[in-house]
Every structure is written in structure tokens, then in C-alpha cells.
Amino acid sequence: MSNSMERSSPLAPVASLVRRPTRAYVLGLIVFATAGTVSLTVASWGLIALGLDLEPVTAPAPGWLLLVVVPLAAAIMAYSAWLQSLKLLRADRAFPVLHILLPAILVLHLWLFINRYTPWIFGITLALSLSVSQVIAWFVLFRFIFTKRHTPRWPWENREVIERELEEIFDTERPHD
Numbered sequence: 001m002s003n004s005m006e007r008s009s010p011l012a013p014v015a016s017l018v019r020r021p022t023r024a025y026v027l028g029l030i031v032f033a034t035a036g037t038v039s040l041t042v043a044s045w046g047l048i049a050l051g052l053d054l055e056p057v058t059a060p061a062p063g064w065l066l067l068v069v070v071p072l073a074a075a076i077m078a079y080s081a082w083l084q085s086l087k088l089l090r091a092d093r094a095f096p097v098l099h100i101l102l103p104a105i106l107v108l109h110l111w112l113f114i115n116r117y118t119p120w121i122f123g124i125t126l127a128l129s130l131s132v133s134q135v136i137a138w139f140v141l142f143r144f145i146f147t148k149r150h151t152p153r154w155p156w157e158n159r160e161v162i163e164r165e166l167e168e169i170f171d172t173e174r175p176h177d
Helices: 002-008 013-015 023-052 064-088 097-114 120-147 155-170
Strands: none
Touching: 013 064, 023 064, 023 120, 064 120, 097 120
């Protein structure tokens, strides 16, 4: 009887986690992923506008439209990233294809529905930047939860390790001739 209760416990999958991140870590990761979405969008739109001489919003559409669509896309991405992190915290290691594709498709349809008069390439870059940010956030959280590896460091941050290794090399007794 106790075995069946242990299997049905909602906390049973959590035992397989290597490390448990705090809420602040997950929320910080989502905030940075959302900021990454917006910055990738702005950068790609700038390159497209410069290279193809197009504007994200053309004359029949109102100019304030970008102020609504981009934050709405960022909010959709943040909600989807939150759902992804909950799945990861429940020890579901499957790659969340639907959690990445559905928000991108939703944002693309939202862009095309609202901005019928604007070039479609801007909506595609918005959906792609959303997807890229979500994939990066998922991999960072996956690596944090399911690996025992520490955070990567720059060579100058490992000064203690280098000094310890040098002491071991030079403090060994040399055989006398």
C-alpha cells in the first residue's frame, strides 16, 4: 500500500532532480528571455528595414500598433516560458515543442491579423525571435536542473584553483642528486 502511495505522490518526480532552482532564478531567467525576445526583434527589424528599405508599420496601419503587438508577444512568451519551467521542475525532460511552436504561431497570426498592410517578414522575425529566446531559456534551465556541472567561469575567475595547482607542482619534493 505504501508503494502505491509513493508512486501517486505529486512530489515523486521531484526526487529525480539534481538541483532545484529558486523562484527568483526562474523569474530572472524568464525576464532575461523576454528582454532577449524584444531585443532580437528590434535588431532584426532594424536590419530588415535597413537592408530592404521596408518599415514594420506602413501607412494604413496605426503607428501605435507596435507598442501593442511587441509587448503582447513578450507577455505570451513569458507565460509560455513559465509553463515550460513548471514542466521542467516536475522532472519532465521532454523537449517542449508545443510550448515553443504554439506561441510563435499565435504571435505570427496576431501580427498578420492586426497588420494586414505590413510586410509579413516582420511577423516572421517576431515569431522566430520569440522561439529562439524560449529555446535558450529552456536549455539554460534544463542544464541548471539536470546536471551537476557548475556555472562556467572565465580563466581569471579560477585563480584559487590555478594557485592550488601551482603550489602542488612546485611544493613537491624534488629528488636530491
